[in-house]
Amino acid sequence: MSTTTSAVRSHAEAVQVSRTVDYLGLFILFMVLTGSYHIHGMLTMGDWDFWSDWKDRRLWVTVYPIVMITFPAAVQAVAWERLRLPWGATICILGILFGEWVNRYFNFWGWTYFPINFVFPTAAVHMAIFLDVVLMLSGSFLFTAVIGGLGWGLLMYPGNWPIIAPLHVPVEYNGMLMSLADISGYHYVRTGTPEYIRMVEKGTLRTFGKDVAPVSAFFSGFMSILIYFLWHFVGRWFGTVKFVKKT
Amino acid sequence: MKTIRDRLTRWSLVGLLMTLAAAVMYTPTASAHGEKSQAAFLRMRTIHWFDLNWSTDQVGVNEEMEISGKFHVFEGWPEAVDPPEVSFLNIGIPGPVFIRKESYIGDTFVPRSVRLEIGKTYTFRVVLKARRPGEWHVHPMLNVEGGGPIIGPGKWVTITGSFAEFRNPVTTLTGQTVDLETYNEGNIWFWHVLWYAIGVAWVVYFVRNPVFIPRLLMVNAGRGDELITPTDKKVGMLFGAATILLVIFGYSSAQSKYPVTIPLQAGVLRGIKPIDMPAPTVEVKVDEATYRVPGRAMKMVLTVTNNGDRPIQLCEFMTASVRFMNPEVCEDESGYPEDLLADEGLTVVPNDPIGPGETKTIEVTASDAAWEVYRLSDIIYDPDSRMGGMLFFYDDAGNRQIVIVDAPLIPTFM
Numbered sequence: 134m135s136t137t138t139s140a141v142r143s144h145a146e147a148v149q150v151s152r153t154v155d156y157l158g159l160f161i162l163f164m165v166l167t168g169s170y171h172i173h174g175m176l177t178m179g180d181w182d183f184w185s186d187w188k189d190r191r192l193w194v195t196v197y198p199i200v201m202i203t204f205p206a207a208v209q210a211v212a213w214e215r216l217r218l219p220w221g222a223t224i225c226i227l228g229i230l231f232g233e234w235v236n237r238y239f240n241f242w243g244w245t246y247f248p249i250n251f252v253f254p255t256a257a258v259h260m261a262i263f264l265d266v267v268l269m270l271s272g273s274f275l276f277t278a279v280i281g282g283l284g285w286g287l288l289m290y291p292g293n294w295p296i297i298a299p300l301h302v303p304v305e306y307n308g309m310l311m312s313l314a315d316i317s318g319y320h321y322v323r324t325g326t327p328e329y330i331r332m333v334e335k336g337t338l339r340t341f342g343k344d345v346a347p348v349s350a351f352f353s354g355f356m357s358i359l360i361y362f363l364w365h366f367v368g369r370w371f372g373t374v375k376f377v378k379k380t
Numbered sequence: 381m382k383t384i385r386d387r388l389t390r391w392s393l394v395g396l397l398m399t400l401a402a403a404v405m406y407t408p409t410a411s412a413h414g415e416k417s418q419a420a421f422l423r424m425r426t427i428h429w430f431d432l433n434w435s436t437d438q439v440g441v442n443e444e445m446e447i448s449g450k451f452h453v454f455e456g457w458p459e460a461v462d463p464p465e466v467s468f469l470n471i472g473i474p475g476p477v478f479i480r481k482e483s484y485i486g487d488t489f490v491p492r493s494v495r496l497e498i499g500k501t502y503t504f505r506v507v508l509k510a511r512r513p514g515e516w517h518v519h520p521m522l523n524v525e526g527g528g529p530i531i532g533p534g535k536w537v538t539i540t541g542s543f544a545e546f547r548n549p550v551t552t553l554t555g556q557t558v559d560l561e562t563y564n565e566g567n568i569w570f571w572h573v574l575w576y577a578i579g580v581a582w583v584v585y586f587v588r589n590p591v592f593i594p595r596l597l598m599v600n601a602g603r604g605d606e607l608i609t610p611t612d613k614k615v616g617m618l619f620g621a622a623t624i625l626l627v628i629f630g631y632s633s634a635q636s637k638y639p640v641t642i643p644l645q646a647g648v649l650r651g652i653k654p655i656d657m658p659a660p661t662v663e664v665k666v667d668e669a670t671y672r673v674p675g676r677a678m679k680m681v682l683t684v685t686n687n688g689d690r691p692i693q694l695c696e697f698m699t700a701s702v703r704f705m706n707p708e709v710c711e712d713e714s715g716y717p718e719d720l721l722a723d724e725g726l727t728v729v730p731n732d733p734i735g736p737g738e739t740k741t742i743e744v745t746a747s748d749a750a751w752e753v754y755r756l757s758d759i760i761y762d763p764d765s766r767m768g769g770m771l772f773f774y775d776d777a778g779n780r781q782i783v784i785v786d787a788p789l790i791p792t793f794m
Contacts, residue, residue, distance in 0.1 A: 148590075155591040189644045216595040217607040219616065220583045227579050230572070245475040246512055246543075250564045258575035259623045262582055266620035270613060272605075288627055295630035296571050299564045301641035303553045307482060307489040315645050316550055317560060319491045320479040327468040327523030329493040333644045343643075 166228035170204045171236075174229055177201075180326070182233070183241070185251050185300050186318030189333035190290065190346040197255055198286040198353045199360055204229075205261060205285075206361040207368030209268055209277070215372060219269035226261035230254060250300070251317040259292040260285045278361040285361075286354025290346050415472070415519065415531045420759035421458055422530060423700035425768040425786070427522050428452040429532035430698060433714060434518065439510045441541030444481065447471070447520055448505040450655070451532070455499045456768050456786035462526025464496040466648055471506055472519030472531050477539065478508035479548060486653045493525070493648045500654035510539040511546045533701040535717045554640055571630070578626075582619055586612075657782065661688035662773050666787035667741070669767050671760060673793050677747035678767065680785070684740055690775035691733035697726055697746050699769030700756055704746040706731070710774060722748035733776070760791040 141147045174182065177200035181193045205222030212221035233254040241252040267281035268274070300314040311319070318331070415423075432449035439445045453464060469483050469490050483490050483506045496502065506520065519534035548560040598607055663685040671678045686692050695710040696703055704725035705712060712721055725748035734740045751757045759765065767789040773781040 151590055151593045154593055155587070158592050159587065186644060215599055216592065217599055217604045218586060218591070218595065219608070219612075220586055223579050223582050227576065227583065230576060234572070247476060248561055248565075250560075250562065250568060253568045253572070256571055256575050258579035259627055262579065262619055262623045265582065266616045266623070269608060269616045270620070272608075288624075291631040292575075292627045295634040296564075296568055298634040298638040298641055299567060301643070302556070302638060303640065303642045304550055305553055306491070306550075309489060309491065309645075310642065311491065311645050312642050313550065313552065313558070313560065313563065315491070320481070320548065320560065321476040322471050322473055322478065322480050323476075324470060324472050324474075324521070324529070327470055327493070327525075327529070328491070329466045329468055329523070329525045329648070331646060334646045345643075 163224065163228050163231075166204065166208070166225050167232040170225055170229045171232035173204060174201060174233075180330070180332075182255050183252055184318060184323075184326075185253070185297065185314040186312075187331060187333055188255070188293070188297050188300075188314070191334055191336055191349050192332050193255075194290045194346055194349040195353045195356075197257075198260070198289050198350075199356045201229075201257065202264075202282060202285055202357045202360050203364040203367075205264055206278075206364035207371060209264070210274070210365045210368030211372035213268055213274075214369070219265045221268075222261040222264040223258065226257045230257070247321055248317070251314075251321055253296070255289070256293050256296060257289070260288050263288055274365055278358050278365065282358035282361040283351075283354035286352075286357040287350050289353070290350050415534065416753070416755045418529075418531065419762060420700065420756045421762040421764060421766070422461065422528070423754075424756070424759065425454050425456050425458050425766065426461060426464075426524070426527070427530045427532070428454060428698065428768075428770050428784075429520060429701055430770065432520070432533060432716070434535045434537065436537070437535060437715075438538045438540065441510050441513060441539060441543065441546050444507055444509050445478075445537065446505060446507050447518065448503070449520065450501055450503050451520075451522065452501045452770065452784070453496050453498050454768055454786070455784060456766060457498050458764055460763065461528075462524060463498060464522070464524045464527070466493050466525035467496050468493045468523040469504055469506070470521040470523050470529070471508065472521040472529070472534060473516055475512075477510075477512040477514060477516045478518070479511055480506060481509050482507040486655070488649065488652055490649060490652070492646065494652045495648060495650050496652065497654060501657050502652065502654050509548075510541070512543050513539045513541055515539075533717050533720050578619070578623070585615060660773075660781040660783050662686055662692060662781045662783055664771060664783045664785060666785055668790075669787045670790045670792050671757070671767075673757065673760065673791055675747065676749065676751040676757060677745055678751070678789070680744045680746075680787075682742050682744055682771075682785075684734055684742055686734045686736055686738050688775065688781070689736050690777060690779070691735050692773045692775045692781065693731070693733050694726070694728050694742070694744065694771060695774045695780075696772040697744065697769055698772065699746075699767065700754065702748070702750045702754060702756065704748060719753070720750065722746070722750055725750070759789060765789050765791075 141150055178196050181187045181196055187193060204225045208225050209221035212218040237252045237254060241247045242249055263284045264281040268277040271277060301312045304311050304313060304316055306316055429449060429451050435446040457463060469485055471480055485494060485502050485504050515536055515538045517534040518537045520532040522530045524530060546561060549557050550560050551557045595607055598604060665683040666680055667683055668681040693709045694706055696705050702720050703716060704722045706726040706728055707724045708731055711723060725746055727745040729743045766786060768786045771783045771785055
């Protein structure tokens with residue numbers, strides 16, 4: 134067989150080869166995203182995602198969407214532009230959540246015995262599906278950046294509230310008011326993570342009374358729009374074929 | 381070519397076998413906290429832990445133990461370390477083998493960071509509840525923002541029983557008692573599995589059809605728009621609407637189920653009260669302090685003036701949690717960790733009592749393998765070569781006088 138002859142001899146064989154390429158490609162894509170997006174996530178929003186006593190209504194809401202819209206924007210740029218596949222964001226989030234759950238279950242719980250209710254990751258599939266659906270229905274990266282990016286930021290907190298609300302029930306503990314999440318952070322000793330490292334409830338956003346989360350979410354949404362544009366071009370640059378010689 | 385391939389295969393196999401053998405035959409447990417690796421000056425010149433007491437060294441799962449004592453915030457706090465304006469009383473254990481039930485500095489409950497004053501002495505108490513069976517090295521610890529962890533002496537404590545029997549009940553202000561060990565886990569799994577399943581369904585819907593090659597060819601042929609069918613758009617709208625509705629439903633049901641919630645609590649606790657240490661009636665001037673590298677010994681020449689009304693003798697020199705005891709004067713009866721106790725490590729010449737009103741020059745030598753074992757001899761490589769520590773004098777009635785010393789340290793190599 135030379136380079137100019139076909140590797141397959143029939144249509145059925147071509148279909149079979151094509152599907153094999155699909156499954157191999159999907160597996161590789163999923164595992165590469167699991168690893169690379171996971172590293173990116175841990176380096177940028179690590180502790181906010183690790184611990185329930187970091188999941189606050191200000192910084193978690195702000196930081197998580199901004200730093201996590203990166204890979205979805207880049208993968209969408211390639212998957213939609215080259216293949217018209219509308220699941221670029223969702224595959225990223227499924228990958229990182231798979232990696233995070235493996236890490237939290239086997240490492241945080243199985244190895245160091247932190248309870249799962251203290252170390253669960255942030256739910257983000259709803260944000261990713263929204264981003265993908267907006268891209269598919271609009272077919273426009275500009276529209277996806279503005280509406281999808283804003284929705285990405287806005288949906289994060291309400292989508293996670295059913296998971297974290299039970300941990301925000303108040304407790305009077307040795308004369309101090311603490312949430313159950315605060316008590317988890319106090320009880321389950323993190324020798325290398327002293328309390329002052331915790332970046333929660335900091336900032337000057339005090340003019341909206343107790344309704345801080347929506348303002349943080351809007352800010353996060355606006356920033357997500359900008360980061361979406363930036364990482365869209367990272368994706369295009371990463372997905373270029375101009376260095377491949379045409380035969 | 382075949383020879384190279386065979387060699388590669390053979391050596392890869394050898395490498396794999398060696399890796400497996402190394403992993404199987406040598407898997408030590410990391411059970412301490414790298415306390416010996418901390419720079420010597422950090423341990424000698426920041427926090428001095430003393431009068432420590434571990435209530436027990438064996439405890440069953442669900443039972444409590446207590447570590448209590450005092451710490452002095454050293455006057456000669458090094459320039460390289462930020463002052464302890466934001467500090468956290470922590471506990472050095474390998475993961476949550478205990479849970480920390482309570483911790484106090486003075487009488488103040490300190491679940492959060494505190495501000496401490498240099499030159500002051502504080503009492504502390506930490507109550508721990510045993511969680512995971514095993515033998516664990518348990519240290520008091522103070523984390524200082526800009527300085528890192530300053531770890532105190534560690535003692536081995538054995539936890540017996542079964543981890544499965546551990547319970548952590550907490551009663552909320554809404555009157556519900558929950559086991560914090562497993563509370564909310566079902567809810568967490570439910571939402572994560574549900575969303576993950578929806579995400580997988582979204583991807584699988586499109587992966588049913590060819591994914592890469594045919595789609596790439598279609599897009600390259602300018603027929604990309606044909607790849608998204610009207611049905612695909614309807615499915616997309618369905619997923620989008622279902623996602624938003626599920627978020628709204630989840631949020632509102634959580635709001636109605638948990639109407640009373642509070643934000644996470646944070647902030648530095650100020651106004652922590654130190655204890656009043658009685659002013660010592662002993663004055664000590666360090667005339668000279670040298671560290672003899674080959675002999676693992678630190679020698680101090682001290683001019684001691686006894687302004688009290690009873691004769692005194694030097695009992696102990698303590699630095700970096702290592703206690704050098706003068707055996708002719710006193711011995712430790714507190715069960716202090718053996719590796720940190722040089723029970724014959726202090727030589728005083730002359731070792732006679734110093735009478736009331738008397739001034740005497742004494743030569744004090746603190747020598748023990750602990751200098752090397754605890755890597756305190758590395759102080760000669762520090763950027764600010766000074767030593768610091770506490771001297772404990774006792775009079776003939778058993779009264780204690782504590783004097784802090786802080787002086788330049790000169791190494792000798794002969």
